[in-house]
Amino acid sequence: MRLVSRTTRTGIVASIDQVMRDALIHTEHPVDDRQHDQPIQYTGHTLVQHDTTEPLTVYGEGVYIDTEGHTHLAGDLEIHHEGGLEEEYEGYIEPRPPLLVSEATRQLAALKYADWIIHSDHALDNTELTEAARDRIHRRAREYAHAAGVTDLLENVLQTLGWSPRED
Amino acid sequence: MPTTTTRYELRAKDGTPVAAQWDLIPGKAYLNEEQNLTPDGKDLEWEGGTKMYWDAQVPEVRYGEAVYCDHAGNEYLAGDLVVAEITRDEEGEEKVTTRPYSQGIQYSFAPQRTPGGKSIRALDLAQWIIGSDQDVNQGALAPESRDRIHSRARAYAQAEEVADLVDAILGTLKAACAS
Numbered sequence: 001m002r003l004v005s006r007t008t009r010t011g012i013v014a015s016i017d018q019v020m021r022d023a024l025i026h027t028e029h030p031v032d033d034r035q036h037d038q039p040i041q042y043t044g045h046t047l048v049q050h051d052t053t054e055p056l057t058v059y060g061e062g063v064y065i066d067t068e069g070h071t072h073l074a075g076d077l078e079i080h081h082e083g084g085l086e087e088e089y090e091g092y093i094e095p096r097p098p099l100l101v102s103e104a105t106r107q108l109a110a111l112k113y114a115d116w117i118i119h120s121d122h123a124l125d126n127t128e129l130t131e132a133a134r135d136r137i138h139r140r141a142r143e144y145a146h147a148a149g150v151t152d153l154l155e156n157v158l159q160t161l162g163w164s165p166r167e168d
Numbered sequence: 169m170p171t172t173t174t175r176y177e178l179r180a181k182d183g184t185p186v187a188a189q190w191d192l193i194p195g196k197a198y199l200n201e202e203q204n205l206t207p208d209g210k211d212l213e214w215e216g217g218t219k220m221y222w223d224a225q226v227p228e229v230r231y232g233e234a235v236y237c238d239h240a241g242n243e244y245l246a247g248d249l250v251v252a253e254i255t256r257d258e259e260g261e262e263k264v265t266t267r268p269y270s271q272g273i274q275y276s277f278a279p280q281r282t283p284g285g286k287s288i289r290a291l292d293l294a295q296w297i298i299g300s301d302q303d304v305n306q307g308a309l310a311p312e313s314r315d316r317i318h319s320r321a322r323a324y325a326q327a328e329e330v331a332d333l334v335d336a337i338l339g340t341l342k343a344a345c346a347s
Contacts, residue, residue, distance in 0.1 A: 003204045003212070012204055014196040017218065020228065022188035022237065030178040030186070031251055038251055039271060040178060040189065048193070048220075056194060065196060079209050087209070104302035107341045108295060115291045122284035153344050160340045161287040161333065 003089060006078045007130055010066035015091070020052035055092045059116045059137045060144070062092030075136050093140075097148040110153035113141040118163055177252040178236075178269065180244050189272075190228040190235045190243075195220045227272070231296045231317045232324075234272035245309075246272025247316050276324040290333035296321040297338060 003012045024043045031038040055062040062074040074091030081087065100106045120137040123129040129137075145154040158164075178186045198215035206213050227234040233245040249269035256262045280286045300317040303309035325331040 001203070001205050001207075001209050003199070012199060013201070014198045015212070017195045017197050018192050019195060019220070021191050021193055021225075023191050024188050025178060025186060025236075027185070027187075029176070031176045033174070033176055037270060038176065042189075046191075047188070053195075079205060089205075089209070091212075102302075103345050104298055104305065107298050107345065108302065110341065111291050111295050111298070111337070115288060118284055118287045118291070122282070122288060125282075125284065153341060156340045156344050157291075157337055160336045161290070162283065163287065 001082070002080045003077055004080050005064075005066050005070075005072045006076050007072070008066065008068075008070065009080075010068055010070070012064045012072070012077060013067055014065045016056040016063045016065065016071070017053050018056045019054075020049045022047040022049070057092070057094055059120055060094035060140060061137075064091060073133060076130075076133055097144055100148045100150065106148070106150050106153060109148045110145065110150045110157050113145045113150070113154050114157040114161070114163075116141040117158065118161065121163075121166065172255055172257050174253060174255045177254060179250055179252050179266070180238065180242075181248055181250055183252075184238045184242070186236045186244060186249060187239045188237050190237060191225045192228050193220050193222060193225045229274060231300055232274040232320060233317075236272075245313060248310070248313055273320075276327045279327075279329040286330050286333060289328060290325070290330040290337060293321045293325050293330065293334050294337040294341075297334075298341070 024045045026041040064072045077089045079087040079089045120134045124134045145151045195218045197218045200213040236244045250266040252266045254264050300314045304314045325334040
């Protein structure tokens with residue numbers, strides 16, 4: 001049983017995470033006063049905050065690397081059994097949001113899901129995404145907007161930006 | 169011969185010394201080479217090691233400003249920092265003058281050429297405005313910081329030729345919530 005990319009059939013070898021670190025600033029000489037714009041001077045020491053480790057996500061999906069170093073979204077993975085059977089596998093996907101109440105939170109959610117939709121169209125145009133991946137991202141954006149109670153806001157934003165569904 | 173010495177400190181506007189900048193570091197969490205799934209196929213089988221890509225570090229950026237912290241871990245945006253110039257004369261008297269710290273702020277982008285690119289940037293700048301409003305309401309941001317972020321969002325929108333789109337998005341959201 002192997003986890004592979006559905007599009008390229010290459011084996012998945014790693015997921016991409018991101019972690020926060022503190023780049024410590026020099027306490028005696030925090031800025032370089034020899035330069036006009038006085039850039040910050042760092043000590044060179046860092047403190048990695050391991051408890052901040054989280055998956056890197058794009059359109060709410062985790063990002064994985066195959067044997068050739070190419071990246072794949074969580075929704076583009078599948079399981080290959082030795083007998084040739086293929087099975088859906090979903091890697092890390094951002095959790096479905098709860099119903100949102102506060103005005104600002106609702107507006108921010110609508111902006112985020114509008115970005116998923118328009119950005120994934122843009123990425124398809126630039127051949128960075130397949131049509132299947134774009135359609136999946138659009139579906140999830142709408143499902144999540146529905147769960148958050150911001151479907152109307154999302155549609156209004158998309159309409160304002162002149163976005164309309166494509167017939168590819 | 170009289171001697172005066174000058175030193176500099178990076179501070180928050182309330183005088184708190186700034187200790188560190190927050191960076192984001194990508195890392196590759198490796199899966200088992202032979203069997204990258206657990207036997208039941210439900211979970212990933214991890215190798216146990218993570219390779220950090222230190223050269224790919226980027227500053228944590230919020231509303232286009234790098235994020236810093238003091239020794240207690242309190243966060244500050246780049247625009248909320250000052251450089252304090254502290255001059256001590258031969259009698260030991262110190263004089264402190266401050267000026268805004270001018271680094272750590274993202275520049276505006278070149279105008280996007282495609283409708284999709286313009287829309288994506290307009291959504292981003294609208295998020296600066298609404299998100300910073302929300303942070304003020306939650307006590308996480310000072311009103312003067314919010315005003316600075318709003319001003320820059322509008323200035324960048326103008327420079328990047330998406331001001332009409334940003335206004336339209338904000339107007340739509342406001343009208344929808346009012347109804």
